[in-house]
Amino acid sequence: MRKVFAAIITIGDELLIGQVVDTNSAWMARNLNEHGIWLKQRVAVGDNRSDIVSALDQVSVNADIILITGGLGPTADDITKPVLCEYFGGKLVTNEEALANVKHIFEHMLKRPLIERNLRQAEVPDVCTVIPNKRGTAPGMWFEKNGKIFISVPGVPHEMKGMITDYVLPKLKEYFTMPFILHRTLLTAGIGESFLAEAIEGIETKLPDHIKLAYLPNYGMVRLRLTAWGDNKDEMEYELDEKFRLLKEKVKEWIVIDEDITIQQTVSRLLKQRKQTLGTAESCTGGYIAHLLTRDAGASTFFKGAIVSYSNDVKKEVLHVSEETLSATGAVSEETVRQMANEALHLLRTDYIVAVSGIMGPDGGTPSKPVGTVWIAVGNGERTETKKTHFRFDRERNIELTAVHALNFLRIFILSTGQKS
Amino acid sequence: MRKVFAAIITIGDELLIGQVVDTNSAWMARNLNEHGIWLKQRVAVGDNRSDIVSALDQVSVNADIILITGGLGPTADDITKPVLCEYFGGKLVTNEEALANVKHIFEHMLKRPLIERNLRQAEVPDVCTVIPNKRGTAPGMWFEKNGKIFISVPGVPHEMKGMITDYVLPKLKEYFTMPFILHRTLLTAGIGESFLAEAIEGIETKLPDHIKLAYLPNYGMVRLRLTAWGDNKDEMEYELDEKFRLLKEKVKEWIVIDEDITIQQTVSRLLKQRKQTLGTAESCTGGYIAHLLTRDAGASTFFKGAIVSYSNDVKKEVLHVSEETLSATGAVSEETVRQMANEALHLLRTDYIVAVSGIMGPDGGTPSKPVGTVWIAVGNGERTETKKTHFRFDRERNIELTAVHALNFLRIFILSTGQKS
Numbered sequence: 001m002r003k004v005f006a007a008i009i010t011i012g013d014e015l016l017i018g019q020v021v022d023t024n025s026a027w028m029a030r031n032l033n034e035h036g037i038w039l040k041q042r043v044a045v046g047d048n049r050s051d052i053v054s055a056l057d058q059v060s061v062n063a064d065i066i067l068i069t070g071g072l073g074p075t076a077d078d079i080t081k082p083v084l085c086e087y088f089g090g091k092l093v094t095n096e097e098a099l100a101n102v103k104h105i106f107e108h109m110l111k112r113p114l115i116e117r118n119l120r121q122a123e124v125p126d127v128c129t130v131i132p133n134k135r136g137t138a139p140g141m142w143f144e145k146n147g148k149i150f151i152s153v154p155g156v157p158h159e160m161k162g163m164i165t166d167y168v169l170p171k172l173k174e175y176f177t178m179p180f181i182l183h184r185t186l187l188t189a190g191i192g193e194s195f196l197a198e199a200i201e202g203i204e205t206k207l208p209d210h211i212k213l214a215y216l217p218n219y220g221m222v223r224l225r226l227t228a229w230g231d232n233k234d235e236m237e238y239e240l241d242e243k244f245r246l247l248k249e250k251v252k253e254w255i256v257i258d259e260d261i262t263i264q265q266t267v268s269r270l271l272k273q274r275k276q277t278l279g280t281a282e283s284c285t286g287g288y289i290a291h292l293l294t295r296d297a298g299a300s301t302f303f304k305g306a307i308v309s310y311s312n313d314v315k316k317e318v319l320h321v322s323e324e325t326l327s328a329t330g331a332v333s334e335e336t337v338r339q340m341a342n343e344a345l346h347l348l349r350t351d352y353i354v355a356v357s358g359i360m361g362p363d364g365g366t367p368s369k370p371v372g373t374v375w376i377a378v379g380n381g382e383r384t385e386t387k388k389t390h391f392r393f394d395r396e397r398n399i400e401l402t403a404v405h406a407l408n409f410l411r412i413f414i415l416s417t418g419q420k421s
Numbered sequence: 422m423r424k425v426f427a428a429i430i431t432i433g434d435e436l437l438i439g440q441v442v443d444t445n446s447a448w449m450a451r452n453l454n455e456h457g458i459w460l461k462q463r464v465a466v467g468d469n470r471s472d473i474v475s476a477l478d479q480v481s482v483n484a485d486i487i488l489i490t491g492g493l494g495p496t497a498d499d500i501t502k503p504v505l506c507e508y509f510g511g512k513l514v515t516n517e518e519a520l521a522n523v524k525h526i527f528e529h530m531l532k533r534p535l536i537e538r539n540l541r542q543a544e545v546p547d548v549c550t551v552i553p554n555k556r557g558t559a560p561g562m563w564f565e566k567n568g569k570i571f572i573s574v575p576g577v578p579h580e581m582k583g584m585i586t587d588y589v590l591p592k593l594k595e596y597f598t599m600p601f602i603l604h605r606t607l608l609t610a611g612i613g614e615s616f617l618a619e620a621i622e623g624i625e626t627k628l629p630d631h632i633k634l635a636y637l638p639n640y641g642m643v644r645l646r647l648t649a650w651g652d653n654k655d656e657m658e659y660e661l662d663e664k665f666r667l668l669k670e671k672v673k674e675w676i677v678i679d680e681d682i683t684i685q686q687t688v689s690r691l692l693k694q695r696k697q698t699l700g701t702a703e704s705c706t707g708g709y710i711a712h713l714l715t716r717d718a719g720a721s722t723f724f725k726g727a728i729v730s731y732s733n734d735v736k737k738e739v740l741h742v743s744e745e746t747l748s749a750t751g752a753v754s755e756e757t758v759r760q761m762a763n764e765a766l767h768l769l770r771t772d773y774i775v776a777v778s779g780i781m782g783p784d785g786g787t788p789s790k791p792v793g794t795v796w797i798a799v800g801n802g803e804r805t806e807t808k809k810t811h812f813r814f815d816r817e818r819n820i821e822l823t824a825v826h827a828l829n830f831l832r833i834f835i836l837s838t839g840q841k842s
Binding site: 013014015016017018019020021022023025026027028029030031032033038039040041042043044045046047051054055058062073074075076077109110112115117118135156157158183192193194195196197198204212213214215216217218223225227260279280282285286287288289290291293294295296297298299300303304305306307308309310311313314317318347348349360361362363392393394395396397399 | 434435436437438439440441442443444446447448449450451452453454459460461462463464465466467468472475476479483494495496497498530531533536538539556577578579604613614615616617618619625633634635636637638639644646648681700701703706707708709710711712714715716717718719720721724725726727728729730731732734735738739768769770781782783784813814815816817818820
């Protein structure tokens with residue numbers, strides 16, 4: 001079995017001064033992996049000729065496939081195309097198909113006049129095959145050299161994704177016999193990485209060479225992933241299922257879900273299965289829990305809405321938290337989240353509600369309620385359960401941790417209630 | 422003037438199979454840049470000895486400073502420490518300070534028993550200087566070899582950030598005389614990248630070698646950034662201000678803000694300056710606009726709350742959108758967002774309201790209202806303005822575009838109203 005190795009080169013100064021977060025690479029990595037292509041290295045360089053050339057030289061030593069994104073825009077800082085043209089010894093010529101596409105996009109989609117600068121986007125090196133771009137004006141390019149394949153696509157995420165999915169992956173399948181790469185993933189809560197490692201040491205040390213275990217801690221939860229590769233898919237599936245079964249047995253008390261999905265997707269699925277509905281009442285998370293639940297398609301089957309009561313006025317006037325409670329116990333208190341939950345359940349008319357109120361920082365903490373103090377309530381009209389937690393990190397992380405913990409508290413509450421008949 | 426160059430190596434299989442998005446690199450890049458250090462290259466490799474070693478060899482050719490993150494956890498897949506120890510020719514010894522830190526964290530913060538695996542985290546190569554980690558158990562390491570500095574810190578974001586800020590950047594300043602790197606950034610809306618380029622071509626072609634212009638398109642807005650580097654800060658500030666003034670003059674009709682902040686930060690600032698308040702009524706964005714506005718500290722001074730009316734029931738019962746409107750014009754219509762805005766303004770008692778309703782996809786589109794159709798309303802009680810837009814991308818992008826466009830529509834509306842006296 002020979003592995004097929006890939007490398008990614010992302011081009012753009014914005015990646016090197018930290019102005020943008022590179023989300024493209026993760027998407028490409030996941031899609032390559034699902035197709036049995038092993039990503040060996042990712043490199044980011046600036047819009048600089050010699051840095052691009054040395055990255056091409058470097059990564060092609062160990063990779064069969066080199067995916068290049070970025071630097072294909074119409075402006076002067078975008079130099080990927082001329083650099084690749086020179087690297088592969090070609091000259092720029094206008095591609096008729098790409099030209100028709102540029103014209104079509106300007107006439108029918110952008111409804112703007114076309115200028116010389118845009119027409120030049122249809123020029124490509126004469127030593128490449130053009131990769132069509134249905135979503136934008138810059139064509140992609142496919143080069144072959146010394147048995148390696150070099151693919152250049154724009155850095156605009158939806159353009160890149162469309163071209164990789166529609167053209168690049170299908171064509172790569174014709175060139176290479178890929179091995180299978182299979183994963184089994186489970187999500188745990190309530191146990192740290194090192195304690196998990198103790199619990200499963202017996203399994204981990206006995207894994208064969210072609211199966212690897214990874215620990216992926218994220219916001220107070222740890223994901224465990226088994227990865228196997230090989231040629232015989234059925235045999236691998238069987239072996240991996242067996243190892244996964246042993247793993248689940250060892251960590252069963254901490255398992256949230258035995259798939260590679262998030263806590264919000266776990267809650268969503270549970271509610272869809274039960275045909276039940278949910279709403280949120282959010283103070284400190286400012287709508288973030290509602291956003292997590294509605295980010296994926298299909299949320300309308302279970303999610304009805306949210307009351308974001310960021311200010312005390314809204315807590316009082318919309319959620320009817322009593323003036324007495326707010327002055328006696330404060331906005332971050334068991335009694336406040338309880339009242340928020342109960343009134344929101346009434347207003348939104350859902351089967352379940354989750355309510356949160358806390359101090360996310362950096363300001364607003366007091367000696368008795370330091371930054372990171374959070375009260376969570378979950379309820380279904382029959383009973384309401386509350387929980388106090390305390391995080392100790394920065395604001396962004398506190399918002400994320402609060403959402404994740406509230407959703408897990410809700411998940412346990414839902415599981416503790418009977419199904420609707 | 423000699424530039425100081427850095428490279429980043431991120432280590433972890435999770436980065437190569439696309440399970441996580443690397444946000445650390447952008448943070449490190451930004452902070453290096455602000456300190457006058459020019460990031461030359463970023464490389465991501467897996468938890469694999471030979472890949473780590475070849476990345477170290479590769480990047481140290483062109484960099485003075487090599488920042489390494491990841492692979493320092495307590496589990497068997499984390500191999501960065503032994504690999505670095507071997508690479509720099511040392512042996513692992515227990516560091517007393519790091520050991521005291523591990524013990525402190527387990528006793529006082531985690532309140533869990535300490536196991537052998539955790540104690541080993543206090544071991545470091547005897548050829549490095551220890552970088553203290555106040556936020557976690559894995560110490561950082563500082564190596565020097567052939568005049569280059571190699572720094573290894575954990576991949577956990579808040580641990581990495583703390584160590585870079587508290588220790589690494591101050592210490593690097595003692596080693597190198599950094600040039601100044603200065604930026605001027607402005608945000609535009611309503612004009613594409615290539616048309617901006619036409620508009621400012623006269624300025625761009627006349628920029629001196631030490632000033633660079635970059636175009637950063639993002640969600641229908643384009644950011645323009647001028648970057649200068651050199652030793653004489655005052656002279657650079659003066660020169661850059663002059664170029665920036667010319668640039669702003671050329672693109673003035675499209676400028677959102679002449680700083681490197683987001684549209685939500687622009688709106689937040691405007692409201693704080695005016696001492697006015699805001700609320701949102703969100704259907705298709707599911708609380709995302711409220712989240713954007715409350716993500717930064719200080720939101721409580723202007724943001725009061727949101728009604729997320731994801732279902733039609735909540736539109737009717739909480740926001741009093743009439744049954745007639747919903748059946749006659751549907752949930753995605755001018756009349757619906759107008760009623761949502763008006764009732765939310767009344768419930769939340771804010772100076773301004775922004776309301777959105779749309780079809781984010783992939784399902785739910787119809788021939789007359791395809792996926793991407795969005796209605797936006799903004800109001801202040803005296804008048805309500807509405808706008809229909811149409812996006813054509815995927816769900817995640819539609820949610821983001823809707824939020825950004827709604828906030829820009831709100832910004833223009835706020836500017837069109839007089840200040841409160």
